[in-house]
Amino acid sequence: MEANKQITNEKPNATQTYTFAYSPDELKLESGEKLGPITLAYETYGKLNPEKSNALLVVHALTGDSHAAGTNGWWENLIGPGKGIDTNKYFVICSNVIGGCKGSTGPSSTNPKTGKPYGLSFPLIGIGDMVEAQKRLIDHLGVEKLMSVVGGSMGGMQVLQWMVSYPYKIRSAIPIATTLNHTPQQIAFNEVGRQAVMADPDWKNGDYYGHCPPAKGLAVARMIGHITYMSDTSMTEKFGRKTRVDKEPFKFAADFEVEGYLRYRGDNFVKRFDANSYLYLTKAIDNFNLLNGHNLGNVFKGLRAKVLVIAFKSDWLYPAYQSQETVKACKLAGIEASYCELNSTYGHDSFLLETEQETKLLGDFLKTVENGGKHT
């Protein structure tokens, strides 16, 4: 155990790795299968104080990575010196989830037993497994109790899972634009995405490494995803019915700007994401179910953290009522929970884009957590 090693963070923003769960102590997964060794790619920002009381875990969404802050960080407007998650005050940790493809162990990693990429021999993973791996990382970094866990969408699910798995390890939690479990509509969109990947002949049952990846299928999956992340208003504002100048003679060319945009986003995604990871992670999201036969009031029983739940009015993929359900579960368990519904038009993407409102809200909320949750 290297729990007490000093975190100097000499190279801020640089991605580091931590490997654990070596044989025979592999990680037992939710599915019952075992996985090991596991590598997590992570970044840290700011400094851990001597009391180790200022650590904050930021968890990413479906296609995110450990690069949350700094140039091109997926939450760069929210995390940094003087921002809502103020790195002058807090020690921020962000790791890539297991099952991902951004440096952490996933289906594209090499299986030490065969020397080849896992592909479909990679076990199914759950949101609980992602959290378990993060908990090992936190232990490794010497953090006993997190000041907060923050994240949106699939990141929000991990936040909720932290509240259930390690209630005594967190002082506060901020689940954003997320849900206690997926509705059939949410599962349906993910299933169409998976089908698009698997229908691509290049997918080859997941055994495409070293060959041509199922680019077309993954691009279509991403296009569907993008539609669900936007809103009617945001699409109208962004594209209207504008057509492209450089028209092609082909009958079904991307004439409308929205078509061009979706194709561009789809094609770009393929360059940075592994199709099998997409399958594994969307499945983890669909299988996530904190209700699972529980009475709503029992979901967060025993938790004594301060909770801030945030939803967005235009988010139709994770509608506000789902976030309200989370607040209800907190209230029924006697937890100090707040709920804010932000008036953004960006749809589900608001959690990444509506940073001006979020940064103020998170900043103010974290300040009250800092003060020991006391009224100021």
Next chain:
Amino acid sequence: MTKQTHIIEHKIISGWVRNGASVLDLGCGDGELLSLLINQKNVQAQGVELNEQAAHNCITAGLSVFQQDIDTGLTEYADKSVDYVILNQTLQQVKKPDFVIKEALRVGKKVIVGFPNFCYITDRFQIFFRGKVPVSSSLPYEWYDTPNLHFLSIADFKEYCRKNQITIEYEAFISKNIVVRVLPNLFGEVGLFLLSK
């Protein structure tokens, strides 16, 4: 409403609340009353507020707030799970006051209600002599921009409580900056009640 009335109103409510009690303020605004109750009575405070900016202000003040429409009910609270539910200057603005009062009485062991008296003497003068809908310090809006959906008098409210077997444990009436003791339905600008059922 004058600042003075406001201060006295809050002082009376604070006097009714037991030390260390749990309080749920429905329509808590910026959380001014809740902050006062935390400081004076060390209460466990929660607020409900529909306005986004007001809800943010509550978070800034370190309060726990649920940004929600109280007309949809209080399904997240079990029966008698809160010591005091407060409906101060809220009732006249909800769509279903009857439902909201009943929800408050289900969730709260006691309920504190405060509202502007529509039959206050100057309001009556405005209707009687000027033939106009009253605009006053407790009803500061014109007919076309008022958030108030229901207009009630102290007498109306007491009759409502009687009909619904709601016990009025305490009552207080305020006009400008003084507590009114005679003919409250005529001289009380604001009525405050501590209810139980």
